[in-house]
Amino acid sequence: MTSGIIYDPSYLMHEQSPTHPERRERLSYTLDQLEEEGIFDIPEIKLIRPKPARRDDVLLVHSLEYLKFLEESSINGGIIDADTYVPKNLIHDALLAAGGAICAADAVVNQQVKNAFVLSRPPGHHAGRSNGAGFCYLNNIAIMTRYLQRRGLRRIMIVDWDAHHGNGTEEIFYDDPTVLFCSVHQYPFYPGSGRIEDIGIREGKGYNINLPIPAGSSDKVYRYLLEELIIPLAEEYMPDLIAISAGQDNHFSDPLTGLALTAQGYARLMQEICIIADSICYGRIIAVLEGGYSVEGGLPYTNLGLIAAMAGMDISNIREPEGYQKLLLQSVSEDAFPKVVKMVADLKEKLTSHWYFLNRSY
Numbered sequence: 239m240t241s242g243i244i245y246d247p248s249y250l251m252h253e254q255s256p257t258h259p260e261r262r263e264r265l266s267y268t269l270d271q272l273e274e275e276g277i278f279d280i281p282e283i284k285l286i287r288p289k290p291a292r293r294d295d296v297l298l299v300h301s302l303e304y305l306k307f308l309e310e311s312s313i314n315g316g317i318i319d320a321d322t323y324v325p326k327n328l329i330h331d332a333l334l335a336a337g338g339a340i341c342a343a344d345a346v347v348n349q350q351v352k353n354a355f356v357l358s359r360p361p362g363h364h365a366g367r368s369n370g371a372g373f374c375y376l377n378n379i380a381i382m383t384r385y386l387q388r389r390g391l392r393r394i395m396i397v398d399w400d401a402h403h404g405n406g407t408e409e410i411f412y413d414d415p416t417v418l419f420c421s422v423h424q425y426p427f428y429p430g431s432g433r434i435e436d437i438g439i440r441e442g443k444g445y446n447i448n449l450p451i452p453a454g455s456s457d458k459v460y461r462y463l464l465e466e467l468i469i470p471l472a473e474e475y476m477p478d479l480i481a482i483s484a485g486q487d488n489h490f491s492d493p494l495t496g497l498a499l500t501a502q503g504y505a506r507l508m509q510e511i512c513i514i515a516d517s518i519c520y521g522r523i524i525a526v527l528e529g530g531y532s533v534e535g536g537l538p539y540t541n542l543g544l545i546a547a548m549a550g551m552d553i554s555n556i557r558e559p560e561g562y563q564k565l566l567l568q569s570v571s572e573d574a575f576p577k578v579v580k581m582v583a584d585l586k587e588k589l590t591s592h593w594y595f596l597n598r599s600y
């Protein structure tokens with residue numbers, strides 16, 4: 239079965255300003271790299287054009303008041319916060335990004351493709367029910383999750399590996415046991431949330447998992463988190479689909495963050511998630527692009543690695559150009575791993591009454 243890439247040249251239209259980190263080159267450089275590698279000529283890859291999300295789909299997540307604010311601000315422009323302006327016509331670009339995630343949902347549920355990667359802009363995971371923030375306007379992955387549930391899928395696991403905490407997605411599903419939200423993020427860092435103590439409320443208690451990690455965390459840290467928590471959580475939760483808030487700002491060359499994941503590390507993460515998805519949910523994975531601001535050194539190679547892993551291709555040659563190795567050595571912190579081991583032990587204690595695998599004595 240094939241992998242879908244959801245992309246449209248209109249995803250290059252959105253722009254707050256030419257110098258803003260969330261700019262169109264984030265995707266255009268990736269597209270150049272994918273074309274250079276011949277990705278779109280591979281029979282296992284299917285390019286899918288998105289359609290805009292409908293207002294009804296958006297209202298499954300966002301308040302009518304907030305949607306109207308975005309629509310009205312899009313006429314003459316507006317502002318949400320210091321990092322997040324509303325350019326003219328924003329609503330069209332935001333609806334097309336959310337619509338890309340919905341098209342991916344349809345393609346996977348209809349079995350046109352086994353998994354899909356939504357290469358969209360603007361990103362979404364900081365957008366809450368009634369507010370935008372941090373370059374985000376509509377929460378694309380949350381809208382897709384509710385849409386998938388309307389199409390009959392019951393439980394969705396969202397793995398948010400963007401370097402920033404997915405505070406908008408957390409807020410939307412905080413009391414909901416039908417969505418297991420698991421965020422790995424640099425901490426302390428923007429937006430300031432994402433503590434291990436925040437495990438959900440009411441029926442959703444135990445279904446919100448925060449994995450805050452220090453600057454300098456490398457491939458080894460991510461692999462540890464996958465093996466210690468993310469995979470066992472997936473095996474016990476048995477989701478019908480794994481959604482990934484795929485922020486590539488953990489890359490060691492990212493100018494906004496301090497993490498130290500490599501392109502090879504990203505590809506291996508995705509490969510492991512594909513293996514677990516094959517065993518529990520027919521391989522259904524949808525990755526939705528979030529952040530990632532290393533336009534030349536990071537995004538083209540991390541995105542290529544993720545796509546190659548999803549398509550079951552050989553990922554052993556996925557790496558950044560040689561010149562970046564020195565930067566990697568400067569980014570990795572040896573102190574990070576023991577801190578993460580301690581964090582995981584503390585978090586497991588908070589989750590023992592919610593997850594059976596944490597109570598096994600063997």
Ligand SMILES: [Zn+2]
Nearest residue numbers: 400401402529
């Ligand atoms: Zn981010």
